[in-house]
Amino acid sequence: MTTSTSLVYLIALPLAGAVILLLAGRRADKWGHLLATALSASSFGAGLYQLSQMLSRPTEERAVTQKLFTWISVGSFNIDAGILLDQLSICFVLLITGVGTLIHIYSISYMSHDENRRRFFAYLNLFIASMLLLVLGDSYLNLYVGWEGVGLASYLLIGFWNQKPAYATASKKAFVMNRIGDMGLSFAIMIAFATLGSVSFSGVEEASHTASQATLTAIGIMLLIAAAGKSAQFPLQAWLGDAMAGPTPVSALIHAATMVTAGVYLIVRSHFIFDAAPTAQLLVVIVGAVTLTFGAIVGTAKDDIKKALAASTMSQIGYMILAAGLGPAGYAFAIMHLLTHGFFKAGMFLGAGSVMHGMNDQVNMRRYGALRKFMPITFVTFGLGYLAIIGVPPFAGFYSKDAIIETAFNAGGIKGILLGSTALLGAAITAFYMTRVMILTFTSPERWEKDQHPHESPWLMWLPMVILAIGSVSTGYLFTRGDSLVHWLSPVFGEHEAHEEHFLPVIVVSGLALTAVLIGVSIALVKYQFSDVDAEAPQDVSIFTRIARKDLLQDTFNESVFMRPGQALTRILVKTDDKVIDGTVRLVGTTAIGTGSALRKSQTGFARSYAALILIGAVALIAGIWVVTQ
Amino acid sequence: MSPYNYLYVAGLLFTIGAVGVVVRRNAIVVFMCIELMLNAANLTLVTFSRINGTLDGQIVAFFTMVVAACEVVVGLAIIVAIYRSRRSASIDDASLLKR
Numbered sequence: 179m180t181t182s183t184s185l186v187y188l189i190a191l192p193l194a195g196a197v198i199l200l201l202a203g204r205r206a207d208k209w210g211h212l213l214a215t216a217l218s219a220s221s222f223g224a225g226l227y228q229l230s231q232m233l234s235r236p237t238e239e240r241a242v243t244q245k246l247f248t249w250i251s252v253g254s255f256n257i258d259a260g261i262l263l264d265q266l267s268i269c270f271v272l273l274i275t276g277v278g279t280l281i282h283i284y285s286i287s288y289m290s291h292d293e294n295r296r297r298f299f300a301y302l303n304l305f306i307a308s309m310l311l312l313v314l315g316d317s318y319l320n321l322y323v324g325w326e327g328v329g330l331a332s333y334l335l336i337g338f339w340n341q342k343p344a345y346a347t348a349s350k351k352a353f354v355m356n357r358i359g360d361m362g363l364s365f366a367i368m369i370a371f372a373t374l375g376s377v378s379f380s381g382v383e384e385a386s387h388t389a390s391q392a393t394l395t396a397i398g399i400m401l402l403i404a405a406a407g408k409s410a411q412f413p414l415q416a417w418l419g420d421a422m423a424g425p426t427p428v429s430a431l432i433h434a435a436t437m438v439t440a441g442v443y444l445i446v447r448s449h450f451i452f453d454a455a456p457t458a459q460l461l462v463v464i465v466g467a468v469t470l471t472f473g474a475i476v477g478t479a480k481d482d483i484k485k486a487l488a489a490s491t492m493s494q495i496g497y498m499i500l501a502a503g504l505g506p507a508g509y510a511f512a513i514m515h516l517l518t519h520g521f522f523k524a525g526m527f528l529g530a531g532s533v534m535h536g537m538n539d540q541v542n543m544r545r546y547g548a549l550r551k552f553m554p555i556t557f558v559t560f561g562l563g564y565l566a567i568i569g570v571p572p573f574a575g576f577y578s579k580d581a582i583i584e585t586a587f588n589a590g591g592i593k594g595i596l597l598g599s600t601a602l603l604g605a606a607i608t609a610f611y612m613t614r615v616m617i618l619t620f621t622s623p624e625r626w627e628k629d630q631h632p633h634e635s636p637w638l639m640w641l642p643m644v645i646l647a648i649g650s651v652s653t654g655y656l657f658t659r660g661d662s663l664v665h666w667l668s669p670v671f672g673e674h675e676a677h678e679e680h681f682l683p684v685i686v687v688s689g690l691a692l693t694a695v696l697i698g699v700s701i702a703l704v705k706y707q708f709s710d711v712d713a714e715a716p717q718d719v720s721i722f723t724r725i726a727r728k729d730l731l732q733d734t735f736n737e738s739v740f741m742r743p744g745q746a747l748t749r750i751l752v753k754t755d756d757k758v759i760d761g762t763v764r765l766v767g768t769t770a771i772g773t774g775s776a777l778r779k780s781q782t783g784f785a786r787s788y789a790a791l792i793l794i795g796a797v798a799l800i801a802g803i804w805v806v807t808q
Numbered sequence: 809m810s811p812y813n814y815l816y817v818a819g820l821l822f823t824i825g826a827v828g829v830v831v832r833r834n835a836i837v838v839f840m841c842i843e844l845m846l847n848a849a850n851l852t853l854v855t856f857s858r859i860n861g862t863l864d865g866q867i868v869a870f871f872t873m874v875v876a877a878c879e880v881v882v883g884l885a886i887i888v889a890i891y892r893s894r895r896s897a898s899i900d901d902a903s904l905l906k907r
Contacts, residue, residue: 783903786838790830 180235184230185244185261188271189314193222193307199300210296211289213737214303221306222275229268238668240265243316252372257377262316266670269513269663270313270436271522272441277435278306280642284528287638288535298338298425305331309436313443317378318732321444325363325408335432336424349418356418361405363444366400369393383450387619389456398451398458404463405441409495412469416732417490419476422484426531427617429484434491434527435520442516444497446509451673453505462503463593469598470496472730474607478614479726481715483530486615487523490567490667493604496518497772500597502581504589509671510664511581517663518574518653522566525646529560532639533619536632543615544713548624552632555640557620559647564616566650568609568695571688574654581658584687598687602694609698617706625713814855822848833898835887839880846876 195217199210206213213611230622232240241264263271282302289295306325315321333356337349356475370378373393386394410418432438444726445452445462452459473493480486494515501512518561534541536553550557566573569580587598626632634640657663682690715727725731780791821844828841850869857865891897 541812785899786833787900793826793830 180242181246182231182242182263184224185263185314185728186246187224188221188228188263188265188275189261189310190223191217191308191501192303192310196307196622199296199303204296211282211286212470214299215279216305218275218279218282218306221310222272222279223536225268225271227473228263229272232263232265232268233288249319251394253596257269257317257319259314259320260378261313261314261378264670265666266443266447266513268516269667271310273310273517274306274309274313274436277520277524277646278302278309278431280645281427281431281524281528284430284531284639284642286424288427288531289425292425294338297657298335299708301334301338302428302431303332304600305335305432305437309440312440316380316594318370318382318783319365319377321447322363322367324346325404325440325695326360326803328432329353329360331358332421332432335428336421338425338428339423342423342732345423348417348423352417352421355414356407358414359404359441362400362407366397366404369397369400379447379694382448386450387456388785389454394451395457398448398455399447399461401444401451402458402462405444405462405499406465409438409441409499410469410492411441411465411495411499412472414470419485419729420478420481420486422488426484426527426534429488430524430527430531430781433488434558435524437494438491438495439516439520442495442502442512445499446512446671449506451552452503458543458750459503459505462505463500463589466496466500466503468496469493470500470604471600471607472496474604474611475499475726476729477611478607479723480611481544483533483615483619484527485542486543486611487527487530490608490612491523493608494523494567497579497582497604500601501541501585504585504597505687506671507588508582508585510667511585513667514654514657514663515575515578515582517657518566518578518650520590521649522563522574525561525643525650526563526567527642529556529645532556532635532643533560533632535635535639537626537630540627540630543618544711544715545625545627546619547622547626547711548620549632550620551741553620553634555634557638557641559643561616562647563650564612568612568699569605569691570695571692572651572655574650574652574657577654577658579692580688583691584682584684587682587687600684602690604692605691606698610702613699613704614703617702622706622711625711636668681715686798701753721784727748757797811855812873814858815849818848818851818855821845822852824842833900835890835897835899839883839887841878842883843880846872 192214199214232242241262243263244261244314246259246261247260282299283297285295289298292298298369305328308324309329310324312321312328314322315324317465321548322779333349333353336352337346338344340351342347358804367377370382374382374389376382376385403414404470406414419439422429424433452462457691470493473491473496477486477489477493480489498512498519501508501515532553533546533549533556536549536556537546562573564573569576571577579601583598583601586601587594588598604730665717825841825844825848828844829838832838832841850872853869853872854863854866857863857869887897890902894901
C-alpha cells in the first residue's frame with residue numbers, strides 16, 4: 179500500500195472554503211461564490227493529479243493511504259483518522275468534484291438574485307468536503323463523519339429557503355428519515371466493533387473471513403438500512419420528493435448525482451460483508467428491485483418536473499442497489515450506472531432549473547409546452563440526458579442499464595428471471611415517464627400562464643449543462659470500451675471470472691430492453707404528443723392514478739403506521755409524566771405543606787401555652803422513662 | 809432529719825413554680841415562678857450532693873445561680889422594655905411572634 183501526504187488537500191480545500199465563507203459573513207458577499215467555485219475546481223484538479231499519479235503506478239500499488247492523526251487511542255485499541263484513495267474512491271472523487279464544480283458555476287448565475295448566495299456556496303463547499311470525506315475515509319467511523327456531514331449539508335440546503343414553512347418542513351422530514359438510516363450505520367459500526375474488533379475497512383475485511391454468518395448478516399442488514407436512508411430506497415424513500423424544495427442546483431448535485439448514491443458506495447465498499455452474507459445480499463436485491471419499480475410508477479404521475487426527476491432518481495438508484503446486490507458480477511456495473519447517472523441526471527436537473535429560470539419558477543409541467551423553440555440549448559442538453567436515461571444506444575445509460583439488466587437475468591433461476599423482468603419493466607416505465615416529461619415540457623403545444631416570457635438561460639448556466647450532456651453521451655461508451663471500468667475496479671472487488679453461461683444471449687437482452695423502451699416511448703407519444711394535454715391535472719382519474727399521485731401512499735403509510743402511533747405514544751408519555759412522576763413530586767410537596775399548616779396551629783404565640791407544652795412534654799418524658807425503667 | 813424531706817420540699821416548690829408559669833399572666837410573677845423552679849432544682853442538686861457525699865451537685869448549683877442571675881438581668885430588661893413600649897406587663901399581650 180502506497181502512502182502519500184497530498185491526499186488531505188482533496189478534502190481540505192472545499193472545507194476551507196466553507197469555513198472562510200461562513201466566518202467572513204457579509205464581507206464575503208462579493209467574492210464568496212468565486213472563491214467557493216475556485217476551491218471546488220482546485221479540489222477537482224487535485225483529484226485529476228491523484229488519478230495521473232495512480233495511473234503511473236502498477237495496478238497493485240494504485241491504492242494510496244494517508245494517516246491524518248490518531249483519533250482514538252485507548253489501550254490496545256487505536257483508531258486513526260486516515261484517508262484511503264483507491265480505484266473506487268477516485269471515481270467518486272472525480273464525480274463529486276467534477277459535477278460539483280460544474281454546479282458551482284451554474285449556481286453563480288442561478289442564485290445571482292438571492293441575497294444569501296454566499297451562504298449557499300458555503301453550504302455547497304461544506305457538502306463537497308463532507309462527501310469527499312465520506313468516500314475517502316479508510317474506516318467506517320471516518321465514513322460516518324462524512325455521512326453525517328452530507329446529511330447536515332443536505333438539511334441546510336433543502337431548507338435554504340426556510341422562510342417558507344413547507345420547505346423548512348421538507349428539510350426536517352429529510353433529516354429525520356436520514357437519521358433512521360444513520361442509526362443503521364451506527365449499529366453496523368457497533369456490531370463490527372463488538373464482534374470483529376475493528377472498524378477499518380481492511381480490518382473488517384480481514385475479520386469477516388472468520389466471522390460467523392449471523393454477525394455478517396446483522397452488519398449487512400444494518401448497512402442496508404443505512405444505505406436505504408441515505409439513498410432514498412424503499413422503505414425510507416419518502417423524503418426525496420420533498421427534498422426538491424431546495425434550490426435546483428442542490429437537487430442536481432446532492433439529490434441526484436452524489437449524496438443519494440452514498441448508499442450504493444457503502445454497499446459496494448462493504449462487498450466483503452455482503453459476499454459472505456447471502457441473506458443480507460438478497461435483501462439488498464429486493465430493496466433495489468422494489469424501489470426501481472416504485473420510483474418509476476411514482477414518476478409517471480408527477481406533474482412537478484423536479485418531483486418527476488426525483489422519482490426517476492429513486493428508480494435509477496434502485497437499479498444501482500439491485501446491481502450492488504447481485505454480488506461480484508454487479509458491483510462494477512452499479513458504479514458504472516452511478517457515474518453515468520451522475521452525468522445525465524445532474525444535467526437534466528440543471529435543465530429543469532434552466533426551464534424554471536425562464537418560466538418564473540413554474541414547476542408544473544402542465545403549464546409548460548413548446549419550450550423547444552425558446553430554449554434550444556436547454557432542449558438539446560436535456561434531450562441528450564433523456565436519451566441517456568431511457569437507454570438508447572449509444573448514449574451512456576444504454577451501456578450501464580443494459581449491463582445491469584443482463585446481470586440480473588444471469589443471477590440464475592427464478593430469482594434471475596424475476597429480477598430481470600423487473601428491471602425490464604422499470605426500463606419501459608422509465609421510457610414512458612421521461613418521454614412524458616420531454617413532451618410536456620418541450621414539444622407539446624404551449625399551455626403557459628399569463629405573462630410568461632420564456633428565454634434561454636445565460637451562458638454560465640448552459641455551459642455546465644453542455645459539459646454534462648457531453649458526459650451523458652460519451653461516458654457509457656468510454657467505460658465499456660474494452661471493459662475499462664470493470665478492469666479498473668477489479669483490484670477493489672477481487673478478480674471475478676465472467677459468467678460463461680448466459681441465461682439469455684447479450685444481444686437478446688439488449689433487444690428486449692430496446693423493445694421495452696420503444697413500448698414506453700410509444701405509449702407516451704400517443705398519450706401526450708398526439709392528443710391534447712390538459713393545463714390542469716384531470717381529477718376524474720382511476721384509483722391507480724390517484725394512488726400514484728400520492729406517491730403510492732408512502733406518506734399515508736408512514737403517517738398511519740409510525741407518525742400517529744408515535745404521537746399517541748408521546749401523548750401517553752406526557753400524560754404519564756404529568757400524572758405519575760410529577761404527581762409523586764407534587765404529592766411530596768402537598769404533604770409537607772399540609773403537615774406544616776396542621777402543626778402551625780399549635781404555634782399560638784402565647785408564651786404560657788409554650789410553657790405548658792414544655793411542661794407536659796417534660797412530664798410525659800419523665801413518666802415514660804419511669805415506666806420503662808420500672 | 810432525713811435528707812429526703814428536702815427533696816419533697818423541692819418537688820413542692822417546683823410544682824408551685826410550674827403552675828405559676830402556666831396560669832399567671834403578669835410577667836413579673838411568671839418570672840418569679842421561674843426563679844422558684846430554678847431554686848427547686850438547686851435544692852435538689854444540693855440534696856443529692858449531700859446524699860451521695862460528693863461535691864458535684866453543689867458545684868452545679870453555683871453554676872445555676874450564675875446563670876439565673878444573668879437571666880434575671882436580661883429578662884427584667886426585656887420586661888421593662890416591653891412595658892415601656894406597650895404599657896402592659898401581661899405576657900399574653902406579647903404574642904406577635906406567631907405571624
